[in-house]
Amino acid sequence: MEEPGSWLALYNVQTDARYAEALQRIVDDLRPVIEPEQPGIFLVTGFVFISAPPSVTPFHIDRENNFWLQLKGRKTMYVWDSEDREVIPARTVEDFIAGGGQEPFREAFIARGRAFDVGPGDGVYFPSTSPHMTRTDTSWVRPSDGISISLGVNFYTSVTRRTARVHQFNRLLRGMGTEPTYPGRSPLLDAIKAPMGHLLAAARYKRLGTTPPPGAY
Incomplete structure (x- = not known):
């Protein structure tokens, strides 16, 4: 896995009972923050992303809310406001929700978003349809320490x-x-x-x- 550019994605990890319990515990801890604005949490899912830099997760939006937790290594997470119609037009969001495609990334978007340099123990929250992408460079890589591991905790609410x-x-x-x-x-x-x-x-x-x-x- 430490070979530059290698990556591995594990989706729907909640199908394993141990992951399901861990994901539910994370969401339960966050309920006091989430539910005043978005009650009715349902369908908690998760994925694990393992990569060796340099690597990129392309610019995209998701239907669910997402708590992105960095477990090992470092990564830059870029997040944009879901209300920024210059970055994500309303038509694109509607088409995506109905099963359509994504908006193409343009470098001009960088100045309109926020970049989070995350390491072990850090997390980033981005609500449904917030554009986001990640980049991992090699500046932090050391012998026997060249892998980034992230956990995505996804969920829907009555609002989404x-x-x-x-x-x-x-x-x-x-x-x-x-x-x-x-x-x-x-x-x-x-x-x-x-x-x-x-x-x-x-x-x-x-x-x-x-x-x-x-x-x-």
Whole structure:
């Protein structure tokens, strides 16, 4: 694993009982911070990323909230505001929630985000649809100490689910030539859109005969 550029990703580690217990314990410790703003935590999952620098995790967004914990080695985590429409357009978020692609990275984005130099014991939180990426250089590497190990703790809440449903309906409205109000701007509009977005997405996945992504509707 210490060969430069090597990497290994372990997804859905919660399928192992020991990991499931550890992930749940982490989330339970964080509930007092999370739940005042985002109640109703569900579907706690995790992944482990092991890499030998130099390495890069590409610029992307996720549907779930994420606590990124650095266990070994060092890494630079770049995070952008999920509300920054210059970095992540509303259309891109809507398409992604509905199963679409990602926004391409541009170097000009760097100045608009925040860079966290993380080492063992450090963590970074970024909520659903916050753009992020990582880079690992070789400056900290020493003999027998050349591996970065990170743990991602992912979860959904009642807020991420409602927001995803609003995005689903906004995507339909945008396709009709309108400029819909972004989730969170109007509680009244969100309350109207969310159930319709849920029905819309359920019908689409049924028609396609596919399983909807977790938290996407």
